[in-house]
Amino acid sequence: MAAWRRTQVDADITAVPRAARRGTGPDAGPDGGAVPGGDGAIPGEGARGSGANGCAPGAVAPSPRPSRADAPREKLDGRGAGALSDAELLALVIGTGTRRRSALAIGRRLARRAPAQLGAWPLARWRQVPGIGTARACALAAAFELGRRAAERPGPSPAIRGPDDVLAQVRDLPRARREHFVVLLLNARHELQARETVSIGSLNASIVHPREVFLPAILHSAASVVLVHNHPSGDPEPSEEDLGITRRLVQVGELVGIAVLDHVIVAARGVVSLRARELL
Numbered sequence: 001m002a003a004w005r006r007t008q009v010d011a012d013i014t015a016v017p018r019a020a021r022r023g024t025g026p027d028a029g030p031d032g033g034a035v036p037g038g039d040g041a042i043p044g045e046g047a048r049g050s051g052a053n054g055c056a057p058g059a060v061a062p063s064p065r066p067s068r069a070d071a072p073r074e075k076l077d078g079r080g081a082g083a084l085s086d087a088e089l090l091a092l093v094i095g096t097g098t099r100r101r102s103a104l105a106i107g108r109r110l111a112r113r114a115p116a117q118l119g120a121w122p123l124a125r126w127r128q129v130p131g132i133g134t135a136r137a138c139a140l141a142a143a144f145e146l147g148r149r150a151a152e153r154p155g156p157s158p159a160i161r162g163p164d165d166v167l168a169q170v171r172d173l174p175r176a177r178r179e180h181f182v183v184l185l186l187n188a189r190h191e192l193q194a195r196e197t198v199s200i201g202s203l204n205a206s207i208v209h210p211r212e213v214f215l216p217a218i219l220h221s222a223a224s225v226v227l228v229h230n231h232p233s234g235d236p237e238p239s240e241e242d243l244g245i246t247r248r249l250v251q252v253g254e255l256v257g258i259a260v261l262d263h264v265i266v267a268a269r270g271v272v273s274l275r276a277r278e279l280l
Helices: 002-022 072-079 086-094 103-110 115-119 123-127 134-152 163-169 210-219 240-256
Strands: 180-186 192-200 224-230 259-267 270-273
Touching (some): 123 134, 163 270, 180 210, 210 240, 240 259
Antiparallel strands (some): 259 270
């Protein structure tokens, strides 16, 4: 009799968990499993996976990743290298991050310093940065060395042969809101040596003195010059004042031995070369 009661009690104890596991008990879920937190669930297990982002309560949720359009590689591809911050450019050179820091996080830390300061770092200093090993240190040192060489060894100067070549050097002027008078200084091969802004005037006119035009030409030992100015009105047609100052500058150029090759007027609605119109 005692043995029978013990067997019956054991059967009653094991019946409820089995039913819950089969999905037929009161704690069964829609997929046949026990509902977390129900009477048939293991104590403490019902809260697992119920936190934000599927994390347990108290766990730190992973930070959201930036959108693909904002990632440095996609940003460079779509908008060009000039649109990237120093941190983003450094992140692209670094390539990949570590378990604790992304490449962009390392780049942001490095970007706290000026690029000129980073460019002077030896390899050993790069290795001291957390997340920068030998391979990344070599890549960064090489990138800064290339930049230094590019700055020290400029490419050949562009030749100025006509109005299109002039416009390529003053693309900021056609839509400028104030009138700028610019002089392009050329060597004997008509190659550009320098660009000098000699006057910035009002919305309608700029006052130009021959001394301001030819002083930088003399200092640069220029063989000839091209005069350029913009019309904020958008109309490139020369005015009487434009023709008068051009004639005066041509005369002064003949006196000092520096030829005025052209006077080009740029505006939003076109470009006019006084030499092409035989007004020079």
